[in-house]
Amino acid sequence: MTVTPETDIPPARGKRPKQGEPVIDRALSLLAVFSDRRRALTLSELARYADMPAPTALRLIARLVAWGALERLDDGRYVVGVRLWEVASLSPRGHGVREIALPYLEDLFEVTRHHVLLAVRDNEQAVLIERLSAKDATEVAYRVGGRAPLRSTAIGLVLLAGADQQFQETILKRPPENEPGVPEMPEGQLRRTLSDVRRTGIAMIRRTVPSRTVSVASPIFDAQGSVVASLSIVVPDGSTPPNVLAPAVRAAARAVSRNLGHRAAVSAEARTHSQG
Amino acid sequence: MTVTPETDIPPARGKRPKQGEPVIDRALSLLAVFSDRRRALTLSELARYADMPAPTALRLIARLVAWGALERLDDGRYVVGVRLWEVASLSPRGHGVREIALPYLEDLFEVTRHHVLLAVRDNEQAVLIERLSAKDATEVAYRVGGRAPLRSTAIGLVLLAGADQQFQETILKRPPENEPGVPEMPEGQLRRTLSDVRRTGIAMIRRTVPSRTVSVASPIFDAQGSVVASLSIVVPDGSTPPNVLAPAVRAAARAVSRNLGHRAAVSAEARTHSQG
DNA sequence: CAGGGTTCTTTCAATGGTTGGAATAGTATT
């Protein structure tokens, strides 16, 4: 009597599970496995997290390595390659704004010696494009390349306030996610806040975790007048008061906007002034 | 009499030209089309440069856009997406060293107010990982994400000097490419130069184009003692003398190395000193 | 406002790259 394993295991319904997914999607899902916590992965880890058989993963990875999207370490693990970084540096909303904004971020950083952040919106989150920090600065929540929520950060509120109406409604309708350390706003208050941000060009938020900080952010506009990025400063609560920071942040953001071709609206007083 | 195009054009030997290339390779070749000069491309441009039929390109691009590797502008053109930038920011040799090195680059920049560069080697070229420049600084040859030759730049010489023996031989054997503004060295002199770079931890090169500049570079080591990056400063020829810059550059590079876990060799004098 | 030229998009039948189980080799752990 021979064993009949078929009785035990529901014998491979389709025999070829998961087959039919486009190759590119699979390759990209391999890239997506990498994260802040997973920067170097073995073949089996990649296969497991991307949910595909090892031979398939190996074949795809081999192509990615050949091109330079991935690199193989001496110990056999894989990491994201410089070639991918190189192409990514051509991303207008990534390195593009970063390159233009950096000098002004540096100025702001020099003056304040506190965290200076630059972010753009990707779907429903803010993606950190740049961060300048003093070596001895306070703890910071987000790293470059990382993501931050739109509703509960100053840098995110600016991006949300500048998004198209339809997108804002989608977010506003959503039930508030409870993030520790930040009092989540009900819909009505959030609407008012966003309106204020649009009017004043400033968003401000207090956090208590990971540490007690105040963030002040301001929008960066492109030539078409769309909000393309958000510039923020994060200081320990109780140090420089927010109303002192706001003008500096706003000025830096406007300087970047101007470099992007934005014709800033000039206030009535200033115009009167220049007209004599 | 009807035209017979078959006589002119070798009539589609296999009917399906170029067929048989792995899908991933094609997708990646689409990404590779983007460059400093081509940051936003139409479908037909992408198809033409990547050498594939428009429908094929469209299909692949659609997958890339869905994932976020590419983004579509309002005018229909495609650009590199933030999502790709996000994954690329996990590249150890890209953002990795950059993140660790940045504070020290900033220190060096603050002190000198001249171009400070950081690069890693990718195959036979140096890839610029970071560049700090004053807004009014002298013209600079290379941009972040761009590539520079190994033999005719200070930052490249350092990387070449630190590469494995076999790779160095390959490069040394190669006939010198003539780059304008930099006197190309014959093999013998280049060998001596590389040896000097290894001994002193400093490479130096004078350029005349695009402007008269002096570059001083120094290697960055990882915990295993391999040269993983190169740090360089570029100043106008005739300003700060190179022998003044060298110690600052070397110190900054060593500081970064230490942060990467490199146990720097201490000179005999220093050791004697501390031993009393 | 036709009309030639371009780019973009959809369709679809043929097919060859892709697939993953199975087997093998390599490596670490018990």
Place this chain on the structure above:
DNA sequence: AATACTATTCCAACCATTGAAAGAACCCTG
């Protein structure tokens, strides 16, 4: 030595992939 895991090679079945063709959507220019 045995066990467990990971990495790699092999290969026949098969389905995603392919690109010509045709249509749709725009330009321009006369």
